[in-house]
Ligand SMILES: Nc1ncnc2c1ncn2[C@@H]1O[C@H](COP(=O)(O)OP(=O)(O)OP(=O)(O)O)[C@@H](O)[C@H]1O
């Protein structure tokens with residue numbers, strides 16, 4: 001071989017090796033004769049593990065027989081084309097995981113006969129972004145719909161509620177009272193669903209002031225006083241004091257607490273212990289809301305923040321509670337995590353940045 005030819009071959013090899021796309025060369029029988037660095041990275045193999053193997057090791061089992069047919073057809077009438085025009089294609093990694101790919105095929109004639117060059121692009125990130133975008137669009141539509149609905153439904157609901165309560169106070173008939181009470185609770189349920197939907201859809205810009213997180217927790221608990229008094233639930237409070245304030249929208253944080261406490265109460269129908277603890281962790285306030293309820297297995301735990309995810313029976317839960325909670329906490333520059341053990345209980349942990357510049361009530365913005 002002339003030096004010149006050798007040099008240009010070497011150069012070509014380096015270009016292929018450095019290409020950002022995965023590149024594979026297979027022979028007429030579908031055996032891999034060359035793989036560049038990107039292809040090895042995409043599929044998680046070392047070079048010597050892959051060379052000489054059938055290209056089928058890179059194809060998920062479900063698509064292999066399809067591939068055999070296409071391969072035979074392609075070798076009979078080879079022309080450059082992209083694979084999977086009408087289907088989604090997946091690559092199979094050495095560890096058994098799959099990833100979405102786009103593949104271009106080019107037939108080539110080598111000294112050893114016909115072969116195929118496959119150029120492989122990992123499109124899993126793009127797919128992921130597309131899915132997120134679709135989700136965001138759906139939520140935006142939901143926002144518009146919810147605002148319209150709140151107006152159309154909220155007004156008559158208030159009228160119904162007002163009339164039912166008025167009649168409830170005027171009648172002494174027990175049967176009548178029972179019926180009216182049902183109307184009131186059902187209307188309250190509708191109102192609750194609407195409010196959740198709205199809170200979620202509106203996401204108004206929060207009005208932040210220096211706020212005492214401990215006081216917010218106390219005030220939120222207050223709303224459950226009745227309920228807790230009539231249940232077998234013990235409440236434990238452990239507040240580190242004094243804690244610097246957080247910069248927060250008080251109403252929003254109350255909504256967070258109400259949602260978390262409500263979920264905990266739902267998880268302990270037979271009673272149990274609800275523990276709320278507040279402590280300082282560096283420049284963050286850390287709030288734990290823990291219950292000794294039924295807990296959650298991993299399949300549920302991973303979905304609780306998804307919009308509309310609920311395990312409650314139809315009409316009982318909107319599945320927006322924790323979606324709202326997470327949105328609010330993240331808007332405040334904080335984080336929320338959870339730990340849960342089936343039959344033992346669940347702990348939600350919130351971290352919110354402390355406002356280390358002012359003190360409660362004397363901050364210039366309040
Ligand atoms: N403390 C908890 N213990 C056990 N499971 C929980 C707890 N908190 C949430 N979950 C699970 O997460 C799901 C989603 O909670 P989320 O608050 O978002 O909606 P929801 O409570 O079902 O409905 P809504 O809040 O509108 O009443 C619940 O249905 C439940 O399965």
Ligand SMILES: [Mg+2]
Nearest residue numbers: 259263321322
């Ligand atoms: Mg809830």
